[in-house]
Amino acid sequence: MAGSDFHSGKRSGLRIESVSFAYNHSRVLCDIDLEVRQGEFLTLLGPSGSGKTTLLRLLAGMEIPSSGRILLNSVQIDGPGTDRGMVFQSYMLFPWMTLQENIDLAISRTNGHLKKKERYVLADEYLTLVGLQRAARLYPFELSGGMQQRGAIARILALGSPYLLMDEPFGALDPVNRVRLQDLLIGVWEHASPARTVVFVTHDVDEALYLGDRVVVLGSTPGRIIAEVPIDLPRPRARQTYFSNRRINELRNVIVEHYQSDVIEQLESAERIGGNGQGI
């Protein structure tokens, strides 16, 4: 694939070109320029109101930019496509289908020519990947929150999209499940062939640091990029020693500084408005 891209002069990866997005006359995103390389694990870090979910929905094609454009392998995105799988914050498998049937919904997109039995075998493979092989015939209401989210991830993996867009997918989970799923995701990403590109949204600095090749920090109101920090630490990263590394602490300080300066700025501007009596 890389070869054909080279010959046709196409640029692979996702490219966001001066994208702005307004909703009900209020600016959500302002002049975003960002390139996501093929095979990269990019984490988007930002406080609430920084438009990080909106940016992900734009990449998914669920929303269309007010201005600017988004290119996928040099082709402008104008709607959702199965080349971009998205996992939402509020995970929802369809409650009237078993786990297996939920996964099959994704498999039948790309492997519609297979018989149902063969597709179910494939579905079970994806469920094994996320450790849910024994739950294949269970319904979502019979599963815990962590298992449901693993199921939602398996469903998106089964879609086979080269691009994975993940919107705080572990936000609602307890710390143990969160760590498990982070490791699972990294494992799947590292072993994926062909390589998969991940754009992962979070508001947790450590999660962004542990997962990403690069952390993009978004500021709020309106959302804009305030820093891009490459995380130049080798993989596989061992969680036990990762956060005691000196380099990672330097990077964390840099990120936290950007993150906080934005928050302080927000507070100050709120005060100014209050001083003029406009906020009342």
Add this chain to the structure above:
Amino acid sequence: MDRVSDAAAGAALEKGRKDVSVASGKRNVTGGIAGFIRGKEGIIFFIILIIAWQAVSELASVQKRFLFPSFLTIAHALYSSLPELLKGTYSSFLILVPGYLLAVAAGITSGIIVVNTPWLNRAFMPFARVAAPIPPTIYIPYAIALLSTFRGASILVVFIGAYWPIFLNTAAGAAAVPSQYRDDARILGLSHSEYLRRVVLPASLPHSFSGMGVGLALSFIMLTVAELFGANAGLGRFVQYYADYADYPRMVAGIIYTGFITFGAMELLERIKRRILFWVR
């Protein structure tokens, strides 16, 4: 979930109170009767009703007594009319079942499609708002004039009666499908028709079933009223026929029998609903 735990807590509280009164040795009479009645209220109410009926039957003046036949007379009339009533049930169901099932199929399908087709939504919904509240019994004379057979006319009015509540509830359900489901469906690349069949249909089924409950009750009303108008068989016809001949024991037996049939049909629907909507929590 909360309601269940509340009920459990309430039951525990009740139980606790009872335990305390037993432990403290209080044995007042009302407590004893209340304890005996608990859980049997339904049966006791029926017994009281029968006794009251019997009392009215005994105490009514001679001129009015024939309007209140005794319980035993009615029971005998019910038993001796059973073959005729069963035949009437069969004849009624030949009208009710096709009319109702057609309404279920049409109501659910059109509810889902109308809500998910913007121009159809704009065109049909204003009409539905005007047409749905029309009392369906008002169509009966026209339906009889329109269709040559009584059976066809009755099926039509049963259909009209059941259609609107099923359509309106399904439409409300289809409009209330969580946006998350639509997002998921788009990400998974489902086509529009697949989205309607595999996502909107099941997601709005809980609403459809409440419409089907209302629709079934209305179907029975439409059926019996239509039969009063001009059937030569059926449950409504049975009651009308014996009322015309002042055979009130049989007439009351017919009313009671129709009550049981209606109750049975509603119970059946409830069971089907619980089986299909097993995933609703």
